[in-house]
Amino acid sequence: MSLPRETSAITLSLSDENATAALAARLTPCLAPGWVVHLVGPLGAGKTTFVRAILRALGHTGPVKSPTYGLVELYPVSGLNLYHFDFYRFATPEEFYAAGLEEYFDGTGVCLVEWPEKAAALAPGADLTITIEPRPDGSREVRLTASTPRARQCLNRLAAP
Template identity: 45%
Template sequence: MQQLGERLAAALQAGATIYLVGDLGAGKTTLVRGVVRGMGYQGAVRSPTYTLLEPYSIGCRQLFHLDLYRLADPEELEFLGLRDLIEPDSVIFVEWPDHGRGFLPQADLVITIEYAGEARLLKFESRNEVGVTIAAACNGK
């Protein structure tokens, strides 16, 4: 999952919102960890299971990793300041997006992860062209 995330990092476009769907332990956070590493981040990559949100500044880009499993009410996303985080150059990964229904930006890509014995089966569903094209340069920022 981490290697796949590293490869996915090269294909992400700024402004993308990616929903991650799958059971507990399916590899959603590991996939994001690979993306963060693939984008060049050198620090600790933490799971947002208890904090709900982990932000990463990577060069001229921002990546926000949300895990909404423990979200009691979708309105809590307002208190997290989610609207303020959504910028044209940020990438947002959301685990358990159904818990934030009505308060999340629309997904550009939905990745569903299912168990297949010891392996994983992944389904990629593009909702539009944003987020799945080759990433552009940082425009000197």
């Protein structure tokens, strides 16, 4: 017997920030303690905007600023500890350990990571990778890639009609 193939990637076109917010709101119910989400894309792609939309969907009403200088911001919201990281300023991947960041990835929080590639192989693996690419017309092409069973389950729910 063959089971239906699980969805491991979805590509979407998001015409504006409202579309980004709507997608974030649909993804948010998947998030649970231990989830790691990587956000990949050039400066200005909309990574921080996506994180902000997830936090709004969880009920956070305060500001959401880029954690570029602090490396990590904690948002306790909806019973979750949501950690927002930005590794953009890493000169070398070893800064991940030098900054003592691995202890945040202990499975108790939800970790959203901008610029995970700056930590290279030291970055804890993602359940879900969100790749955002700006298009010349200002829209965004967004690819959601699932790397764990729970993320594939999430994408299956998202893809269901």
